[in-house]
Amino acid sequence: MTSGRALLGVDLLIGIDDLASPGTGRRCRQLITELEEAGLGSAAGATRHQLLVDPRIPYTSHNSSACIAWRSMAADPEAVVPAVVEIAASFLERVCPPAADPGLAVAVLPDLPEGSGRRERLVEFGRRAKREVLVTATARTLAAATGVHLSGHGGTQDGVLGALAAVGLHLSGGDGLFLFMPGIREISGDMTAGRLLDLVSIDQVRDHQRQEPAAGELIELGDWVRPVLLDGRAVLLLEPPVVDPDGRRRWRTVPRSVVKNY
Known part of the structure; x- marks a missing residue:
């Protein structure tokens, strides 16, 4: 699948979940600003992804997660990941309320070529999160197998599910609305x-x-x-x-x- 100009040059996907008030869109823009001020690149956009709403799933508002499409502009985007993780993790721990269970996922797109199997597994995980109740162990196992950074930053850390699902759903190319562009x-x-x-x-x-x-x-x-x-x-x-x-x-x-x- 070939992306259009909106996502041209994107080499990192940053999935975040359980951001709570004042809303995923505003929190995404705040995080984007911090990453840009750190000189780590720029955002092509951020997409919102609706996950399964079910009484068995704890969530703060609407059980939606977000994925920031990031242009690191680095010759080796893998080298930028530690700094992105550090800033994003600190942001989540600082802004999320005690009741939240924030999660963070960072994927390097060149490491997930179509047909590799890794991309397809992430896409399928995202689609499952829209229709099934999943467990964090499944997300962590998949992240390790596909080379995606995945971490929890408060509470039960259940947000790792939504963060990884957001990456998979954005990778699908056919889910979500643009919260930011x-x-x-x-x-x-x-x-x-x-x-x-x-x-x-x-x-x-x-x-x-x-x-x-x-x-x-x-x-x-x-x-x-x-x-x-x-x-x-x-x-x-x-x-x-x-x-x-x-x-x-x-x-x-x-x-x-x-x-x-x-």
Whole structure:
């Protein structure tokens, strides 16, 4: 699977889980800032992944986890991992409340080529976490077998499950919405498709029938723009266009309720 421009150059995936209040998106942005200030690279984006909601699973809010797609810009991204782990671990231990069970996973993408078996096992683990109650021992065994760093940083450390699942689901290329993407929070209102694609690294803007607006056609973005991860690409989903009497098409993004199903 070939990623689009949104995830071009990503060489690390950083999975985090059980961040609690004030929300996964804000915590992701805070961690991204700390990693960038440390000179460790930059974030291409961060995706939210919904896991199984079940009474047998303890979770702080909605049982969702997140994966930061990181560009280390290092000749050997493996060499950056210890520093990333140190900063991310310290962040989790500092910001998570006592009731949380935060977990951290860091995967080096060049070590997980398609067809190696390691990537596929991680993807399957992520998919299982959406439908099954799993145990931490399974996550730790898989992380050791696939060369992924996995650690708990408080409480029961059950967050290692969600952290590793987030990495696997992001690797699948077909799960989650983008909580963060450079510039995504600065766009709102009405904008032409061409202007939108100039401002942010969204790969595609389309409806469910794969119809795409022309560059000069207006899109009603509203105040909450969140692409989803589909086919390894950042895709902004639109409702089917409304055609005016003069033949002009008008577009708008799908409701939040639809986006949050990804």
